[in-house]
Amino acid sequence: MSGRLDGRRVLVTHADRYMGPPVVELFRAEGAEVLDSTDDLTVAGDADRLVAQAGPIDVLVANFAGPRSTMPVTSMLVDPTAFTDDAFQGYLDELVWPLVRVVRAVLPQMIERRAGKIVAATSASPVRAIPGLSIYSAARGAQNAFLQVVGAEAAPHGVQVNAFGPAHIENNMYYTDEMLADPAVRESFESQIPAGRLGKGHEAAELALALATGASDFLAGQLIPISGGWAT
Amino acid sequence: MSGRLDGRRVLVTHADRYMGPPVVELFRAEGAEVLDSTDDLTVAGDADRLVAQAGPIDVLVANFAGPRSTMPVTSMLVDPTAFTDDAFQGYLDELVWPLVRVVRAVLPQMIERRAGKIVAATSASPVRAIPGLSIYSAARGAQNAFLQVVGAEAAPHGVQVNAFGPAHIENNMYYTDEMLADPAVRESFESQIPAGRLGKGHEAAELALALATGASDFLAGQLIPISGGWAT
Amino acid sequence: MSGRLDGRRVLVTHADRYMGPPVVELFRAEGAEVLDSTDDLTVAGDADRLVAQAGPIDVLVANFAGPRSTMPVTSMLVDPTAFTDDAFQGYLDELVWPLVRVVRAVLPQMIERRAGKIVAATSASPVRAIPGLSIYSAARGAQNAFLQVVGAEAAPHGVQVNAFGPAHIENNMYYTDEMLADPAVRESFESQIPAGRLGKGHEAAELALALATGASDFLAGQLIPISGGWAT
Amino acid sequence: MSGRLDGRRVLVTHADRYMGPPVVELFRAEGAEVLDSTDDLTVAGDADRLVAQAGPIDVLVANFAGPRSTMPVTSMLVDPTAFTDDAFQGYLDELVWPLVRVVRAVLPQMIERRAGKIVAATSASPVRAIPGLSIYSAARGAQNAFLQVVGAEAAPHGVQVNAFGPAHIENNMYYTDEMLADPAVRESFESQIPAGRLGKGHEAAELALALATGASDFLAGQLIPISGGWAT
Numbered sequence: 001m002s003g004r005l006d007g008r009r010v011l012v013t014h015a016d017r018y019m020g021p022p023v024v025e026l027f028r029a030e031g032a033e034v035l036d037s038t039d040d041l042t043v044a045g046d047a048d049r050l051v052a053q054a055g056p057i058d059v060l061v062a063n064f065a066g067p068r069s070t071m072p073v074t075s076m077l078v079d080p081t082a083f084t085d086d087a088f089q090g091y092l093d094e095l096v097w098p099l100v101r102v103v104r105a106v107l108p109q110m111i112e113r114r115a116g117k118i119v120a121a122t123s124a125s126p127v128r129a130i131p132g133l134s135i136y137s138a139a140r141g142a143q144n145a146f147l148q149v150v151g152a153e154a155a156p157h158g159v160q161v162n163a164f165g166p167a168h169i170e171n172n173m174y175y176t177d178e179m180l181a182d183p184a185v186r187e188s189f190e191s192q193i194p195a196g197r198l199g200k201g202h203e204a205a206e207l208a209l210a211l212a213t214g215a216s217d218f219l220a221g222q223l224i225p226i227s228g229g230w231a232t
Numbered sequence: 233m234s235g236r237l238d239g240r241r242v243l244v245t246h247a248d249r250y251m252g253p254p255v256v257e258l259f260r261a262e263g264a265e266v267l268d269s270t271d272d273l274t275v276a277g278d279a280d281r282l283v284a285q286a287g288p289i290d291v292l293v294a295n296f297a298g299p300r301s302t303m304p305v306t307s308m309l310v311d312p313t314a315f316t317d318d319a320f321q322g323y324l325d326e327l328v329w330p331l332v333r334v335v336r337a338v339l340p341q342m343i344e345r346r347a348g349k350i351v352a353a354t355s356a357s358p359v360r361a362i363p364g365l366s367i368y369s370a371a372r373g374a375q376n377a378f379l380q381v382v383g384a385e386a387a388p389h390g391v392q393v394n395a396f397g398p399a400h401i402e403n404n405m406y407y408t409d410e411m412l413a414d415p416a417v418r419e420s421f422e423s424q425i426p427a428g429r430l431g432k433g434h435e436a437a438e439l440a441l442a443l444a445t446g447a448s449d450f451l452a453g454q455l456i457p458i459s460g461g462w463a464t
Numbered sequence: 465m466s467g468r469l470d471g472r473r474v475l476v477t478h479a480d481r482y483m484g485p486p487v488v489e490l491f492r493a494e495g496a497e498v499l500d501s502t503d504d505l506t507v508a509g510d511a512d513r514l515v516a517q518a519g520p521i522d523v524l525v526a527n528f529a530g531p532r533s534t535m536p537v538t539s540m541l542v543d544p545t546a547f548t549d550d551a552f553q554g555y556l557d558e559l560v561w562p563l564v565r566v567v568r569a570v571l572p573q574m575i576e577r578r579a580g581k582i583v584a585a586t587s588a589s590p591v592r593a594i595p596g597l598s599i600y601s602a603a604r605g606a607q608n609a610f611l612q613v614v615g616a617e618a619a620p621h622g623v624q625v626n627a628f629g630p631a632h633i634e635n636n637m638y639y640t641d642e643m644l645a646d647p648a649v650r651e652s653f654e655s656q657i658p659a660g661r662l663g664k665g666h667e668a669a670e671l672a673l674a675l676a677t678g679a680s681d682f683l684a685g686q687l688i689p690i691s692g693g694w695a696t
Numbered sequence: 697m698s699g700r701l702d703g704r705r706v707l708v709t710h711a712d713r714y715m716g717p718p719v720v721e722l723f724r725a726e727g728a729e730v731l732d733s734t735d736d737l738t739v740a741g742d743a744d745r746l747v748a749q750a751g752p753i754d755v756l757v758a759n760f761a762g763p764r765s766t767m768p769v770t771s772m773l774v775d776p777t778a779f780t781d782d783a784f785q786g787y788l789d790e791l792v793w794p795l796v797r798v799v800r801a802v803l804p805q806m807i808e809r810r811a812g813k814i815v816a817a818t819s820a821s822p823v824r825a826i827p828g829l830s831i832y833s834a835a836r837g838a839q840n841a842f843l844q845v846v847g848a849e850a851a852p853h854g855v856q857v858n859a860f861g862p863a864h865i866e867n868n869m870y871y872t873d874e875m876l877a878d879p880a881v882r883e884s885f886e887s888q889i890p891a892g893r894l895g896k897g898h899e900a901a902e903l904a905l906a907l908a909t910g911a912s913d914f915l916a917g918q919l920i921p922i923s924g925g926w927a928t
Binding site: 044096 | 276315317320324328329332333336357358361362363364365366367369370371372373374375376377378380381382383384385453
């Protein structure tokens with residue numbers, strides 16, 4: 001069960017955040033040549049430059065998380081007046097704009113070759129409301145809706161664009177080891193998840209791998225929540 | 233069957249666009265005092281000022297459409313590289329930011345009174361992909377995801393926040409009389425709609441009225457597509 | 465705010481169960497002539513006979529709950545082997561078959577008149593999994609899927625078929641006064657509902673009224689969960 | 697890229713119908729020992745016997761289609777009065793009852809071993825209404841709702857239950873070679889699918905394989921439509 005990505009060039013964005021580390025690890029183990037970009041891609045032109053420098057890309061893993069300064073999930077108060085314009089702009093800058101731009105930059109080469117996979121790591125949060133996360137969910141909702149349409153547009157060109165939406169999966173941005181070291185915090189999450197446990201990054205990476213290979217050949221613009229049954 | 237909004241003060245945003253005109257007409261006929269704002273609310277601070285000047289508001293109809301310069305639906309090409317940063321920023325400026333800001337501005341007074349209704353006119357487009365509308369759908373997806381969470385947050389305070397999502401309903405922004413004067417264009421829409429016809433603005437206004445009155449008393453963050461069965 | 469159903473003949477099935485009592489009360493208060501059937505409609509031919517005897521019907525409220533012998537929600541164990549063929553057959557007999565048959569019986573007269581509303585009281589349970597309710601959810605899922613298609617089929621004939629899906633609403637079948645008299649049981653429900661409370665039957669009846677009147681004129685096959693934000 | 701199912705015992709039901717043939721072929725190519733049952737499993741007790749005889753099963757592919765006598769998709773008229781009790785009973789007998797019973801029969805051994813995968817081949821039709829298919833969609837809706845709950849129930853026991861929902865994929869029951877030999881019929885389907893083509897059975901089998909292996913380790917009760925973007 002290896003070599004599933006032999007000979008494939010894969011670009012992973014925000015490779016040091018969120019689903020990036022487990023995806024990079026698994027995809028390399030499966031034989032891919034992985035370009036692991038840690039640019040935040042928050043400036044217009046960054047995504048175009050990254051893609052131009054990368055050359056031919058078979059698979060784009062459009063993984064975005066941030067901003068780094070944002071409080072982890074449990075610190076957000078349920079207070080609709082607490083979020084500021086700056087906070088929302090931060091989510092747009094790090095989650096939405098880079099996704100739109102990097103997808104736009106990479107699609108032409110894939111369409112020209114009539115082959116390519118885009119796999120986005122977004123979130124299941126727009127599938128089920130989490131009080132306190134209104135502006136985060138807005139940014140993730142923008143991602144999911146964007147990808148659904150681009151998936152429909154790209155499909156007739158032989159290019160598959162799909163997303164997986166993690167929720168309640170350990171990662172270095174929103175469910176950090178530090179947070180989960182508190183048994184009460186961990187328990188408060190686990191009690192909500194039908195599977196009774198948090199997910200592991202490598203479990204999400206396996207789903208990303210499926211979407212980067214044959215399992216997505218007839219999927220187009222599909223979001224697959226991965227959340228231990230929390231959101232389906 | 234009148235007087236359903238007697239004594240209610242209603243603020244309608246973008247009152248001259250999209251679902252604004254039929255909502256204003258119906259809500260006035262039902263006895264409401266309607267404040268019909270035609271500000272575009274694209275500048276930070278606009279929404280706060282509007283709400284401060286409006287005074288007590290029982291119902292906010294958060295209706296947004298635009299920008300006015302945007303091509304109507306059928307003119308958009310299925311070309312993922314055609315949309316520009318400016319076009320997406322335009323949608324964020326006229327659809328997403330004003331919604332976030334006006335909801336944030338009006339919620340405190342409603343929560344304080346433990347009473348109030350927010351009814352948003354968004355779109356069903358994130359429910360079903362329309363090729364060519366990726367960035368429009370992204371903006372509408374942000375709206376829907378935002379409202380879902382705010383609806384959950386506001387519910388325990390006795391305030392109901394919900395949305396209806398028009399698709400294939402005649403309006404002065406996206407399905408204009410001018411566009412629909414072309415029988416081929418009209419037919420291309422009608423053939424996709426199970427109901428076999430486009431919807432009328434007053435039909436959406438009736439749903440908005442339901443959401444502004446007792447029908448939403450136990451709804452929270454619900455999006456109701458209204459599209460003649462096109463998206464369910 | 466009365467007389468919204470003046471001159472309308474309304475047939476309510478299982479009128480003494482679930483959403484039946486509050487719907488009958490509200491619809492009568494709004495001026496309808498309500499035929500409140502308490503037949504269980506479990507035998508082939510029952511639905512045809514009921515509709516034939518009823519004569520012209522403007523609105524069918526297809527409300528089904530049962531069987532009466534079924535344990536209330538909290539008594540069901542999370543044990544996939546515990547449910548029997550008999551239990552599932554019971555749900556098919558009281559929830560699914562009567563719905564299919566009564567809708568089939570009433571549609572021809574509505575289609576002939578090019579006017580009519582069917583409002584089904586189903587459930588939000590297929591929208592969000594409740595461990596322990598697999599076969600109940602299967603039956604409700606069959607209802608929802610059936611109505612979605614019939615709604616699309618009926619729409620071009622001027623007949624609107626839609627559903628509301630209660631969850632966590634007090635009723636005499638699944639959330640009985642007896643059950644809720646136990647504070648621990650009540651609290652276990654309330655803690656899961658964003659609104660922080662159980663819904664009341666009359667709140668669901670208000671949504672049913674909206675679907676029986678103008679608010680549904682451009683809806684077709686729509687399911688509207690009503691659950692205080694629990695399922696959206 | 698082979699051997700992904702080495703050493704696994706897989707039971708495939710209705711193995712000669714629908715997604716059965718491509719699943720059997722791919723799973724064998726990946727090293728599985730495949731038990732390909734062609735029983736229709738319409739009689740109470742059949743499923744229990746099948747599972748008892750099969751012995752230890754690592755993966756159940758719960759694939760059901762039928763009845764064989766049913767008209768193919770395009771032959772169904774949009775006529776809500778045309779379907780009979782017999783037709784609906786046929787769908788219940790061949791699609792719903794065998795699924796409920798075989799899942800119920802196989803779960804205990806998987807739960808005991810704290811390992812196992814159930815992958816169901818259902819349908820995307822409940823996700824998007826197809827006029828003419830109301831009772832078929834009801835049966836598929838029952839399947840999907842059932843699996844969603846069972847998935848939540850089984851997850852804490854280390855057993856993953858998920859489904860893929862084909863639509864517009866060539867198969868020997870609903871989209872037969874015979875039907876598709878008519879260019880007008882083929883074109884009428886293809887024009888509705890964003891991908892611009894019908895799917896192939898082996899594409900669905902690849903998704904089934906993903907769900908039978910690591911990609912589903914943190915999925916629970918998930919339905920993944922596979923339809924070239926038609927339903928998402």
